[in-house]
Amino acid sequence: METDWRAAKRARTREAIQQAALRLFAEHGYDGVTVERIAAEAGVSHTTFFRYFPTKEDVVLSDNYDPLIARFVAARGEADPVERVRRGIAEALALLDEHEMVVVRERTRLMLSASALRARQWENRASTQRLLEEVLRGDASGAVPLALRVTAAACTAALATAVTAWAEDDGADLAATVDAAFAALERNRRA
Incomplete structure (x- = not known):
């Protein structure tokens, strides 16, 4: 206790x-x-x-969202890795309440406006990508295959782009914006 x-x-x-x-x-x-x-x-x-x-910088950049996303992506059963990430992120976002959304938007806007934070954002994205690589690789040993690295990078870019677009638009819905970004990724991947 x-x-x-x-x-x-x-x-x-x-x-x-x-x-x-x-x-x-x-x-x-x-x-x-x-x-x-x-x-x-x-x-x-x-x-x-x-x-x-x-x-x-860490007071703005630090959060617990990556492990949450990783947990939901790992629990998904889709064979297509992009769809697995898309649905896992959707489930994780559904847990965020209104207050958390306000804080995420505020933090994202701050990251976009302060040069010291923009520089560190790259590190955060790389960390998210590595985490997705590991989750998508699963129990397999050895180096993460290039195809999974590329998929994780594309998913990370789609997520980061969606969060940025959402933060810049007060009327936007985060879950819908992220889903639209992944839908665009899917369309472009299949084209």
Whole structure:
């Protein structure tokens, strides 16, 4: 029971830090906010901030969505890997509530506007791609086949492009935009 309490406390602290950071970034711009200011706003020390987020960029970039997506993609049974990823992502997105959607949109817009974050986005996409490669490879050993690497890269690009388009359009629906991106990928793949 004590472990559950500690995990819940860690999750609340992490969320408080991230919410404080996003609030401050919205008010003062990404470059106008220091880690010390974020920590003070969240009611923690700057040392505590760094226990949760190794860098200022990580407070924006860090999330738990990749493992969630990987879990749903791994559970899918479709033979076609693109369809597996498409449906797995759809299932993962269905779990996000309205508050999480607002936060994801806010974080994405921030990533697009701050040069330090745009540079780190490439690392995040590469990490997502590697995770999809591993999930699509399954239990097979050895190097990930080139075909699966290309498929994972295409799926990662479709997802990233859809999230960007959704973040730029207040009226867009994330699940529908992601599905449209994967439908375009399918059409182009079959053409």
